Amino acid sequence: METRVDGRLVRGDQTRRIVLAKAVDIASVDGLEGLSIGRLAKELELSKGGVFAHFGSKEELQLATVRAARRIYAEAVVEPAFAVEPGLGRVWALSEAWLDYSERRVFPGGCFFAKASHEYGARTGAVHDYLAEVNHEWIGLVEQTISEAIAAGELAADPVQLAFELNAYYDSANLASLLRTDDGAIYQRARHSIRARLESATTAGTPLPW
Amino acid sequence: METRVDGRLVRGDQTRRIVLAKAVDIASVDGLEGLSIGRLAKELELSKGGVFAHFGSKEELQLATVRAARRIYAEAVVEPAFAVEPGLGRVWALSEAWLDYSERRVFPGGCFFAKASHEYGARTGAVHDYLAEVNHEWIGLVEQTISEAIAAGELAADPVQLAFELNAYYDSANLASLLRTDDGAIYQRARHSIRARLESATTAGTPLPW
DNA sequence: AAACTATACGAACGGTCGTATTATTAGATC
DNA sequence: GATCTAATAATACGACCGTTCGTATAGTTT
Numbered sequence: 336m337e338t339r340v341d342g343r344l345v346r347g348d349q350t351r352r353i354v355l356a357k358a359v360d361i362a363s364v365d366g367l368e369g370l371s372i373g374r375l376a377k378e379l380e381l382s383k384g385g386v387f388a389h390f391g392s393k394e395e396l397q398l399a400t401v402r403a404a405r406r407i408y409a410e411a412v413v414e415p416a417f418a419v420e421p422g423l424g425r426v427w428a429l430s431e432a433w434l435d436y437s438e439r440r441v442f443p444g445g446c447f448f449a450k451a452s453h454e455y456g457a458r459t460g461a462v463h464d465y466l467a468e469v470n471h472e473w474i475g476l477v478e479q480t481i482s483e484a485i486a487a488g489e490l491a492a493d494p495v496q497l498a499f500e501l502n503a504y505y506d507s508a509n510l511a512s513l514l515r516t517d518d519g520a521i522y523q524r525a526r527h528s529i530r531a532r533l534e535s536a537t538t539a540g541t542p543l544p545w
Numbered sequence: 546m547e548t549r550v551d552g553r554l555v556r557g558d559q560t561r562r563i564v565l566a567k568a569v570d571i572a573s574v575d576g577l578e579g580l581s582i583g584r585l586a587k588e589l590e591l592s593k594g595g596v597f598a599h600f601g602s603k604e605e606l607q608l609a610t611v612r613a614a615r616r617i618y619a620e621a622v623v624e625p626a627f628a629v630e631p632g633l634g635r636v637w638a639l640s641e642a643w644l645d646y647s648e649r650r651v652f653p654g655g656c657f658f659a660k661a662s663h664e665y666g667a668r669t670g671a672v673h674d675y676l677a678e679v680n681h682e683w684i685g686l687v688e689q690t691i692s693e694a695i696a697a698g699e700l701a702a703d704p705v706q707l708a709f710e711l712n713a714y715y716d717s718a719n720l721a722s723l724l725r726t727d728d729g730a731i732y733q734r735a736r737h738s739i740r741a742r743l744e745s746a747t748t749a750g751t752p753l754p755w
Numbered sequence: 756a757a758a759c760t761a762t763a764c765g766a767a768c769g770g771t772c773g774t775a776t777t778a779t780t781a782g783a784t785c
Numbered sequence: 786g787a788t789c790t791a792a793t794a795a796t797a798c799g800a801c802c803g804t805t806c807g808t809a810t811a812g813t814t815t
Contacts, residue, residue, distance in 0.1 A: 344782095365668070374771095384776090387774070452720060457655060503717035524705070535745065557762055582803065582804090593764090594806085
């Protein structure tokens with residue numbers, strides 16, 4: 336069964352990808368509000384109308400940008416962790432993947448979602464709601480990863496509580512790396528806190544993954 | 546010795562205060578970029594030119610707004626904690642004051658500095674630099690408060706590490722309260738994490754302040 | 756009372772914003 | 786090759802942006 340491809344649609348899809356790739360980078364530095372259609376068009380040497388036509392509204396562009404960022408995030412953070420077997424090792428891998436994702440600037444402005452969530456945290460509307468949903472999804476994933484380690488008998492902790500704490504370390508290291516550019520040790524400090532917290536919850540005899 | 550007061554300057558100062566009081570509220574919700582001179586003028590029923598004249602530029606308005614927010618922060622968070630004697634009690638009071646400051650929405654958009662720091666974290670310029678400075682000042686204050694408790698023999702910990710962790714809990718609770726409005730227990734969860742972390746570092750025999 | 760100063764107003768400037776409409780181009784279908 | 790369709794370009798619109806400027810008002814100084 337051969338799927339017919341329409342060259343026009345292919346071209347449109349490619350343009351859309353190029354636009355969104357630039358959009359997530361811009362938004363990670365200047366925010367989803369600082370992301371403007373005219374600026375996108377200029378930097379990509381496209382017409383304003385052409386860019387606009389892909390989304391139909393500013394809000395839809397913003398939502399598409401967040402969805403694109405979510406895909407990149409999933410690839411950079413979630414996938415590497417899920418390549419590791421469930422248990423304490425995966426909890427640690429998730430933490431390492433997250434810090435690495437922030438430190439190597441997968442998005443030039445640091446964590447896209449830390450930025451966007453703060454930008455839209457106190458507002459109402461579809462962008463806020465979607466960001467809240469993604470956040471909920473993420474926290475749930477961290478909790479689940481911790482629960483797996485508990486089920487494996489490697490960890491003894493309240494998954495909700497521990498997920499809150501690990502996530503707090505992630506975000507705090509990310510922000511500090513943006514604000515205190517002189518402090519090159521900030522990610523090491525975060526790693527240290529994560530390790531210490533996990534060790535304090537590790538059951539006796541569990542081999543440590545670090 | 547009687548200080549002469551110029552009624553014109555007094556009036557100007559009052560206007561400036563009114564403008565900045567509104568500015569911090571707007572910025573805590575819509576950001577320092579979403580803060581516009583025209584919007585300020587409209588909401589306060591002043592003229593655009595009049596508002597502008599107080600600051601001379603958008604950037605100077607933003608800097609003045611951050612300075613105003615810093616004063617409010619100092620009053621809401623730092624002062625209540627410093628009313629308590631140095632030691633573990635003050636560390637706990639600082640944590641309580643911070644969570645209370647976030648929860649009772651001293652700024653309608655939650656913590657002003659969490660918002661503004663993320664907004665300007667990846668940019669360059671005077672606003673970024675000043676926010677970085679305020680952040681440095683704040684972290685130093687937390688570290689110092691912890692060091693006092695160590696000096697009092699109530700705590701055994703690395704002040705830099707512990708300050709990083711406590712601050713992470715603060716910011717994470719603040720963001721979660723904005724994003725997960727259904728989760729009414731988020732501040733309780735943060736309190737729990739803070740207590741547990743402090744307890745794990747408390748020297749034997751120290752009375753717990755909670 | 757006259758001269759001076761500080762604050763605030765109101766209109767205007769050039770520029771960018773999001774959006775809508777109309778044209779043009781490139782590919783698909785017959 | 787003509788017809789249809791989808792992607793892109795070009796242009797225009799009203800709203801708002803930060804900023805400038807001339808003017809009016811209110812308070813101080815002499």
